Amino acid sequence: MSKASNLHIEYRFGEPEQLPGMAAQLVSSGLELITCGSSGPVRALMTATRTVPVVAVDLETDPIAMGFAASLARPGGNLTGTFLDLPDFSAKRLEILKETMPMIKRVAALWDPALDRSPVTALERAAGALGLQLILAPVRSKIDLSSAFKNALRMKASAVMVMQSPRLDAIRTEILRLGSQAGMPIFALFGFYTAEGALLSYGPNVDEMTVRLAQYVDKILNGAKPSDLPIQTPERFDLVLNMRTAKQLGIALPSSLLARADNLIH
Numbered sequence: 001m002s003k004a005s006n007l008h009i010e011y012r013f014g015e016p017e018q019l020p021g022m023a024a025q026l027v028s029s030g031l032e033l034i035t036c037g038s039s040g041p042v043r044a045l046m047t048a049t050r051t052v053p054v055v056a057v058d059l060e061t062d063p064i065a066m067g068f069a070a071s072l073a074r075p076g077g078n079l080t081g082t083f084l085d086l087p088d089f090s091a092k093r094l095e096i097l098k099e100t101m102p103m104i105k106r107v108a109a110l111w112d113p114a115l116d117r118s119p120v121t122a123l124e125r126a127a128g129a130l131g132l133q134l135i136l137a138p139v140r141s142k143i144d145l146s147s148a149f150k151n152a153l154r155m156k157a158s159a160v161m162v163m164q165s166p167r168l169d170a171i172r173t174e175i176l177r178l179g180s181q182a183g184m185p186i187f188a189l190f191g192f193y194t195a196e197g198a199l200l201s202y203g204p205n206v207d208e209m210t211v212r213l214a215q216y217v218d219k220i221l222n223g224a225k226p227s228d229l230p231i232q233t234p235e236r237f238d239l240v241l242n243m244r245t246a247k248q249l250g251i252a253l254p255s256s257l258l259a260r261a262d263n264l265i266h
Helices: 016-028 039-048 086-100 118-129 143-154 166-170 172-182 191-195 206-221 243-249 255-260
Strands: 002-004 007-009 034-037 054-058 079-083 106-111 133-138 159-162 186-188 200-204 237-242 263-265
Touching (some): 034 039, 039 054, 086 118, 086 186, 106 143, 172 191, 186 191
Parallel strands (some): 034 054, 106 133, 186 200, 237 263
16 A cells, blocks of 8 residues: 555555456445556456546457457547557567577467467467467466476477566566576567566567556546547567577577667677
């Protein structure tokens, strides 16, 4: 709990199975606005309320397809925030992987089955279009990681892609350790993975999304309606390369990729 002179903030963290109860509790507590990240909390909150304003950052859900919003320009309900065009983005991530490792045939993907599956479905379609075999590895906890990497090695995957998931982000140290141990490059979404040893990350800029969320919270608390605030999509995508990891793995990063990088970690 956090307090300011005219502000009261409640924090909730929990496992996927706890989300419906936490969402119902928050809604019944009389809060004026709720923020959240990822598809699990969004689904739980939209089940619990269609009146309390919800500002979300969700990189897995199509809010229109899910019936949470009438349109991006005018959501029409209680939900707004930043959402991502998943099919195009999934394809782009795989295209960059293929550019980085032109001879790659198989790639393993770590994903959180508690979240919306649409990013995985989009990734499967993109992999087929690029002639890649996708080896899906559902990860519910750190316990699943060892078997996921063993299976990736058994299936002769040449790289591991980490799908968006707060749960996977929380265990990224173990993901990176197992990747290094197996000699497999890790392709991630956010730059903090690359700073800690992943070969490459490509995804929305976290700072930009956080600022946008704060701006919408401010507008709603000052009288704006979420139904009138357009659902946004990320505008800035960061490509971050770890040169140390590339050298350790013996991967020669193509000049075309180096020229486009937003950040090179030496």
